[in-house]
Amino acid sequence: MSEKKTNRRDFLFTATYAVGAVGVGATVWPMIDQMNPDASVKALASTEVDVSAVNPGKTITVLWRGKPIFIRRRTQDEIAEARSVKLEDLKHPEKDEDRAVNPEWLVMLGVCTHLGCVPLDQKGEYNGWFCPCHGSHYDISGRIRKGPAPTNMEIPKYEFVNANTIKIG
Amino acid sequence: MSDHEYTPKSKFGKWFNDRLPLLTLANHLTDYPTPKNLNYWWTFGGILTFCLITQIVTGLVLAMHYIAHADMAFDSVEHIMRDVNYGWLIRYIHANGASMFFLAVYIHIFRSLFYGSYKAPREIIWIIGIIIYLLMMAAAFLGYVLPWGQMSFWGATVITNLFSAIPLVGEGIVTWLWGGYSVDNPTLTRFFTLHYLIPFLILGLVVLHIWALHVPGNNNPVGIDIKKPSKDTVPFHPYIVIKDGFALLMFMIVFAFFVFYTPNILGHADNYIEANPLVTPAHIVPEWYLLPFYAILRSVPDKLLGVVAMLSAILILAALPWLDTSKIRSAVFRPLYRQFYWILVADVLILGYVGAMPAEGLYLLVARVATAYYFLHFLVILPVLGWKEKTLPIPLSITESILGGSPNLATAKNRESLNK
Numbered sequence A: 001m002s003e004k005k006t007n008r009r010d011f012l013f014t015a016t017y018a019v020g021a022v023g024v025g026a027t028v029w030p031m032i033d034q035m036n037p038d039a040s041v042k043a044l045a046s047t048e049v050d051v052s053a054v055n056p057g058k059t060i061t062v063l064w065r066g067k068p069i070f071i072r073r074r075t076q077d078e079i080a081e082a083r084s085v086k087l088e089d090l091k092h093p094e095k096d097e098d099r100a101v102n103p104e105w106l107v108m109l110g111v112c113t114h115l116g117c118v119p120l121d122q123k124g125e126y127n128g129w130f131c132p133c134h135g136s137h138y139d140i141s142g143r144i145r146k147g148p149a150p151t152n153m154e155i156p157k158y159e160f161v162n163a164n165t166i167k168i169g
Numbered sequence B: 001m002s003d004h005e006y007t008p009k010s011k012f013g014k015w016f017n018d019r020l021p022l023l024t025l026a027n028h029l030t031d032y033p034t035p036k037n038l039n040y041w042w043t044f045g046g047i048l049t050f051c052l053i054t055q056i057v058t059g060l061v062l063a064m065h066y067i068a069h070a071d072m073a074f075d076s077v078e079h080i081m082r083d084v085n086y087g088w089l090i091r092y093i094h095a096n097g098a099s100m101f102f103l104a105v106y107i108h109i110f111r112s113l114f115y116g117s118y119k120a121p122r123e124i125i126w127i128i129g130i131i132i133y134l135l136m137m138a139a140a141f142l143g144y145v146l147p148w149g150q151m152s153f154w155g156a157t158v159i160t161n162l163f164s165a166i167p168l169v170g171e172g173i174v175t176w177l178w179g180g181y182s183v184d185n186p187t188l189t190r191f192f193t194l195h196y197l198i199p200f201l202i203l204g205l206v207v208l209h210i211w212a213l214h215v216p217g218n219n220n221p222v223g224i225d226i227k228k229p230s231k232d233t234v235p236f237h238p239y240i241v242i243k244d245g246f247a248l249l250m251f252m253i254v255f256a257f258f259v260f261y262t263p264n265i266l267g268h269a270d271n272y273i274e275a276n277p278l279v280t281p282a283h284i285v286p287e288w289y290l291l292p293f294y295a296i297l298r299s300v301p302d303k304l305l306g307v308v309a310m311l312s313a314i315l316i317l318a319a320l321p322w323l324d325t326s327k328i329r330s331a332v333f334r335p336l337y338r339q340f341y342w343i344l345v346a347d348v349l350i351l352g353y354v355g356a357m358p359a360e361g362l363y364l365l366v367a368r369v370a371t372a373y374y375f376l377h378f379l380v381i382l383p384v385l386g387w388k389e390k391t392l393p394i395p396l397s398i399t400e401s402i403l404g405g406s407p408n409l410a411t412a413k414n415r416e417s418l419n420k
Helices: A010-032 A037-043 A078-082 B009-021 B022-031 B040-063 B074-083 B088-117 B123-143 B148-165 B170-178 B187-214 B236-261 B288-299 B303-325 B335-356 B361-390 B398-403 B409-418
Strands: A047-050 A058-064 A069-075 A105-110 A120-123 A130-132 A136-138 A145-148 A158-162 A165-168 B032-036 B233-235
Touching: A047 A058, A047 A069, A047 B335, A105 A165, B009 B022, B022 B236, B032 B236, B040 B088, B040 B187, B040 B236, B088 B123, B088 B236, B088 B288, B088 B335, B123 B148, B123 B187, B123 B288, B123 B303, B148 B170, B148 B187, B148 B303, B170 B187, B233 B236, B288 B303, B288 B335, B288 B361, B303 B361, B335 B361
Parallel strands: none
Antiparallel strands: A047 A165, A058 A069, A069 A105, A120 A130, A130 A136, A136 A145, A158 A165, B032 B233
């Protein structure tokens, strides 16, 4: 057949393929989606932490969604240091004012944004955190300053329930 | 391929073979003509088959005692070590077996690189081999997570986080892989399932690998085709069977040395500490067989590009049959390639060494140079060498290469007739 003419059979083929593709997709999706976080994992979405025992210059680590959260009560010197950094010196420019709304308290996900290790406290060249895995240095605001990590350590959603209690998540 | 038609001797054999030609297959495998100049570097295919079977058998047995649960996995492995009859032996064979498997596969791969076994008409064998190698790495990584020690947990965290380097969908993929917001119980159970599955996928690919091999037949140390009809070949059984068997015996001595005398030397002490999501070990290192690629990952200061470099380092091998433009297969007749080959071997060993060291100072510099050279070898040196290199004259036949003498046809024929 030299001339290309759409006939009823072509329509039937196309319709069959289309229905088949939707069917296969609808069958495969549950097989893929079952691997996503389940209801019981999602249910553990928030944690309340009592921070009354944390002295200035100390960090506590709590577990939230299986990941460590660093809660640091910063000294006045550290706050001054964090706020004095110029934005153009940062790989991922973020103001300390935005990262620590209450300047005394830095609450952040203690997970290196490179490949997920837990950085070490008060180590590294910027007086903040240092990741031992691949050598990322973070400052006292948890901002990436040197090394392979692409972004600053993440700030989770949190709020002060009262003066001594932080609710994360 | 056997050229003759095979007919079983017994009546039942004939009846069965007409319905399912298994006996024809067995006969083909027995009589399979093999170049008679194969050296001991050619015995690693058989050794690798042995390794795969060993891992599957010991793995099945371990799975009868192991519990894939974040709260119980670590203890169940200790239970295997202390309580299960011969559990220590079976686990040490399985754990060291992984290392032996990689030792053999690296020798097998570098043998191919030296003798040009990846070149036409053997490209498909080579590519299937690379897929097997990728699956081996996946299986090894997944298996290493199962004891749920500190290295298991943090190795799993680092490797799964590689996917977060993918723009836009990366984070979603990582959460999907974990089944949560960190490596946890859902991660462990799916890793166990996949660790159980992959060896059988490898087994299937091994069948294809051997099938594809039996179409053109083996390459050989001089890298020239078998002349037909000729005295270039010997039947697989008993000649190669006995040679493979002897090599396997030697290999098993090395294997047994590790299992019985230094069963933990290839592992990490940190993995005898139960997984703790709050503390990352001071120094995370993968198993030795992944170190060169780990060094490449760390040598690139950008996250996404580091992951891309690491994956490319493996995938570039699949393109090797087309990157190497030389028509001559064996390095024996390629004086320049032979030197670059050994530089590449040294380069990979150096990458492995710096991969085990902290990523700073001189180590980082060496890793960067070695990474650059690795890609230079495949992307520049090999294609250029193919048309620049002056190769040595290749022998006229396998038989002639064994009997020695000049590549002159008349002389060779003369010698061959003298030896008859």
